[in-house]
Amino acid sequence: MPVSVLLILGMGAAVGFISGLFGIGGGFLMTPLLIFLGIPPAVAVATQSAQIVASSTTSSLNALRRKALDFKLGTILVIGGFVGSVLGVWFFAAARRAGQLDLVIVISYVTLFTVVGSLMLKESVREFWTKRKGGSVRLRRKAGEHAPYLGLPMRVRFYRSKLYASVIPILGLALFVGFAGALLGIGGGFIMVPALLYVFRVPTTVVVGTSQFQIVCTTLVALILHAVANQAVDIVLASLLIVGGVFGAQFGARAGRYLRAELFRFLLALLLLAVGLRFAMELVVHPAEPFSITMQEART
Amino acid sequence: MRALVLLLMLCASLAPASAETLITSLSNHRVLITSNYTGTSIAVFGAIERDAQTISRATEYNAVVTVRGPSQYLVVREKEQMGPVWINQEQQKFPLAPSYLSVLTSAPVEEITSPQLRQRQKIGVRAIIDAPDFTNAREGADVPFRDALFRLKEKEGLYLEDERGVTFLTPSIFRASIPLPATAPPGNYDVEVTLLADTVILARTITHFELVKTGFEQQVGEVARDWSLFYGLATAVIAIFFGWVANVIFRRD
Numbered sequence: 001m002p003v004s005v006l007l008i009l010g011m012g013a014a015v016g017f018i019s020g021l022f023g024i025g026g027g028f029l030m031t032p033l034l035i036f037l038g039i040p041p042a043v044a045v046a047t048q049s050a051q052i053v054a055s056s057t058t059s060s061l062n063a064l065r066r067k068a069l070d071f072k073l074g075t076i077l078v079i080g081g082f083v084g085s086v087l088g089v090w091f092f093a094a095a096r097r098a099g100q101l102d103l104v105i106v107i108s109y110v111t112l113f114t115v116v117g118s119l120m121l122k123e124s125v126r127e128f129w130t131k132r133k134g135g136s137v138r139l140r141r142k143a144g145e146h147a148p149y150l151g152l153p154m155r156v157r158f159y160r161s162k163l164y165a166s167v168i169p170i171l172g173l174a175l176f177v178g179f180a181g182a183l184l185g186i187g188g189g190f191i192m193v194p195a196l197l198y199v200f201r202v203p204t205t206v207v208v209g210t211s212q213f214q215i216v217c218t219t220l221v222a223l224i225l226h227a228v229a230n231q232a233v234d235i236v237l238a239s240l241l242i243v244g245g246v247f248g249a250q251f252g253a254r255a256g257r258y259l260r261a262e263l264f265r266f267l268l269a270l271l272l273l274a275v276g277l278r279f280a281m282e283l284v285v286h287p288a289e290p291f292s293i294t295m296q297e298a299r300t
Numbered sequence: 301m302r303a304l305v306l307l308l309m310l311c312a313s314l315a316p317a318s319a320e321t322l323i324t325s326l327s328n329h330r331v332l333i334t335s336n337y338t339g340t341s342i343a344v345f346g347a348i349e350r351d352a353q354t355i356s357r358a359t360e361y362n363a364v365v366t367v368r369g370p371s372q373y374l375v376v377r378e379k380e381q382m383g384p385v386w387i388n389q390e391q392q393k394f395p396l397a398p399s400y401l402s403v404l405t406s407a408p409v410e411e412i413t414s415p416q417l418r419q420r421q422k423i424g425v426r427a428i429i430d431a432p433d434f435t436n437a438r439e440g441a442d443v444p445f446r447d448a449l450f451r452l453k454e455k456e457g458l459y460l461e462d463e464r465g466v467t468f469l470t471p472s473i474f475r476a477s478i479p480l481p482a483t484a485p486p487g488n489y490d491v492e493v494t495l496l497a498d499t500v501i502l503a504r505t506i507t508h509f510e511l512v513k514t515g516f517e518q519q520v521g522e523v524a525r526d527w528s529l530f531y532g533l534a535t536a537v538i539a540i541f542f543g544w545v546a547n548v549i550f551r552r553d
Binding site: 050051053054056057058061099100103104119129210220223224225226227228230231233236238239242243246247249250283284285286287289290291292293295296297298 | 321370371372373374375376377378379380381384385386387388389393399444445448449451452485487520524525528529531532533534535536537538540542543544545546547549550
């Protein structure tokens with residue numbers, strides 16, 4: 001697949017910048033870009049997971065130094081994520097055999113992005129208004145107030161996250177994120193972070209570090225599984241993405257400190273919606289060439 | 301060039317005496333591809349040897365060079381509209397499609413062969429693609445898929461037909477140049493040369509050449525296939541290493 005080296009490096013840097021700016025992995029932007037560029041979705045998804053490993057390693061190490069990482073919660077998330085990843089890679093291979101992988105990836109992106117994008121847009125607009133009126137938007141847990149799913153059996157106390165909850169919903173969340181991550185080539189931070197914040201009410205300081213720790217572990221498994229089961233990882237493309245992304249992210253993070261948080265979230269929501277719509281176009285627009293060839297196996 | 305022709309003549313004189321004898325030779329039996337490969341070509345030389353018993357022919361000789369790359373199991377799928385979206389629905393399997401196919405002739409195939417001969421002897425790209433054993437015939441439903449295979453492969457430069465691909469240097473010596481694009485897969489290629497006159501096949505030879513990929517990209521590809529676990533781990537190590545490097549370089553405290 002001949003693709004310009006400089007283009008890939010540049011894209012890696014640009015997406016890295018955005019990911020540093022918003023404090024997200026950037027996989028959800030890079031994978032679609034690679035697909036729009038003409039790289040087969042299978043290769044794009046599998047290779048992008050290497051870049052996610054690199055960027056989340058950086059942020060995990062940062063969180064570790066700032067002690068903003070709940071290992072206990074992280075471990076539970078990792079276990080759920082592993083199972084999700086294995087299921088995701090298996091589903092990926094099955095869809096590929098059936099010739100519907102492209103469709104599965106595109107539909108998942110459209111759904112995920114429009115749903116998450118509109119939720120974020122709603123949230124950020126509301127936040128913007130309440131702030132205007134001078135109200136407080138801090139999420140605070142009242143004593144004795146707990147959502148019923150936190151009270152399921154197997155309750156565990158997470159001291160650092162100030163959380164006392166059943167592991168079942170936590171495992172479920174991690175399973176879903178791991179599955180989506182392996183299938184779509186995303187780290188899943190943009191699902192994990194809001195879920196931990198709003199559903200489990202984990203303190204903001206711990207959320208990002210813990211989520212990044214979980215992403216490193218599960219994406220690592222997804223990457224190796226993709227290489228073994230699907231042989232869809234391209235080490236050269238991966239290295240280019242990593243180099244571009246890792247450095248872009250640092251500059252993005254620096255630029256991010258001069259911008260306002262709610263404006264960010266608004267922009268990020270718009271970005272998600274835009275990518276989702278772009279994918280929807282792919283599905284709806286009459287294809288110029290309705291036929292496609294796939295090679296099932298080489299015979300020698 | 302002259303030495304080659306002389307060599308061909310020598311070989312021809314050793315061949316048993318019957319009607320026309322066809323002698324062919326390739327410029328190369330092994331093509332090495334490096335990572336900066338942009339495509340190449342291989343030359344085919346042919347000489348037609350006549351002896352005293354050979355009847356004289358009123359028409360000129362014509363030659364057809366058919367090159368087939370290693371076989372692949374291909375599936376062609378068609379997107380159809382279902383509700384508002386376009387998705388892959390019908391498919392047609394081509395279990396033994398050549399990855400590369402080129403037919404080079406000295407004149408248009410229609411002029412030098414009869415329709416029956418083309419069909420029976422599979423002369424010309426269309427005859428090969430339309431052959432009943434190429435894919436299962438589904439009462440005409442297979443036709444658009446055969447067309448699509450040709451169209452898509454032709455766009456990649458992997459299937460082609462060139463009616464000026466064979467040049468006669470003298471009435472009995474010809475040459476052809478087989479174009480090999482960068483996307484041509486490695487493996488064994490069969491070169492079939494057919495000699496015709498007045499829509500009748502006079503002689504046929506088959507030779508082979510091998511396309512071998514060397515260099516960095518090929519080694520990487522081999523490792524990815526044969527050592528997939530190691531390959532995955534290596535990619536993971538690269539990723540973690542760069543992640544750590546970035547953390548060290550851009551340390552804020």
